[in-house]
Amino acid sequence: MPGTIASFQGVTKRYGPIVAVDHLNLDIREGEFVTLLGPSGCGKSTTLRMLGGFELPQEGRILLAGKDVTHLPPNRRDVNMVFQDYALFPHMSVRDNVAFGPQLKGRTKDEARARVDELLAFLQLSDFGDRRPDQLSGGQRQRVALARALAPDPKLLLLDEPLGALDAKLRGQVQIELKSIQERTGKTFLLVTHDQEEALTMSDRIIVMNGGRIEQEGTPEDLYHRPRSRFVADFIGETNLLTCDVQRDGAAGPRISWNGTPILVEAPQADAIADRSRVDVTLRPESIRLTAERPDAANALRTRIVRRTFKGARLDVDLEVEGGQAAASHIKASTDPALLQGNVGDAVWASFDPKRVAILQA
Secondary structure (H helix, E strand, O other), X not given: OOOEEEEEEEEEEEEOOEEXXXXXXXXXXXXXXXXXXXXXXXXXHHHHHHHHOOOOOXXXXXXXXXXXXXXXXXXXXXXXXXXXXXXXXXXOOHHHHHHHHHHHOOOOHHHHHHHHHHXXXXXXXXXXXOOOHHHOOHHHHHHHXXXXXXXXXXXXXXXXXXXXXXXXXXXXXXXXXXXXXXXXXXXXXEEEEOOHHHHXXXXXXXXXXXXXXXXXXXXXXXXXXXXXXXXXXXHOOOOEEEEEEEXXXXXXXXXXXXXXXXXXXXXXXXXXXXOOOEEEEEEXXXXXXXXOOOOOOOEEEEEEEEEEEEOOOOEEXXXXXXXXXXXXXXXXXXXXXXXXXXXXXXXXXXXEOHXXXXXXXX
């Protein structure tokens, strides 16, 4: 198993009466691509800046490669940061920007030149070495910023929303490229973002933060399919959040009732919900299959199409469940446009696998 390269131990950061980070305990393993994900004000950027030495905590310790760096300045930590605006020197060429770090660390001109040549070739920037930043595209500037951060060979690379300045199409391309660079270099990357798709695309592990604390951490698949709280389920992707009553235990597992509609659940926590009077569950829209005829499925709901929203590769469908005891018995499905021929007002069956229903703990 890879060793721990960075560790937060009971770290707290306050700005006056506001607690930005609240008793944070977090280990980052060597060679991981870890993402701090959450909305504005959740503490993710403060956490990154404390690791980089740009902010100091009031409580706790920060270790880097086993060394206490809590109160060390940025230049005495073996980390480097890529900022959202790249912070490239506008008057310097690409080559001089990348050489800045190695020269600052005392490398000779020949050593710095060799390191620059290596990185420019690695990041496919060899033809741009003599250009200034304003002569590059957004994606090229992003790669130069990455090359400059990698040049001193830091133990850990910190990325503070580095793709925020790129347009949507280019951002998707650079996400894949950035993950590939991390895998090829074997470096540890710690990324801060509020973009769920960005986190799901690049991360080995995602740390979801809320109110200065860790709400949940895990692989992208874990967080998407097995969220533990309403916050995580709602923040990562689209979902149906349903508050249900425990109805009874069945042979195949507990049955729960949503507005009078029975739902069969098969989940790791299913046995533990028998004694609970109410439970929140989440069901992803793409887990719902729509058919004109009643399917042979454990969970099948008779519904009516309320709205169709065409989104290119997918069709979002708002459904009203028939027979529900509450007026707001609505769910959303997401399907291939070619698979749904029904129009607004038509009746359709919505079915889903009991394993696709995730039980929320908070």
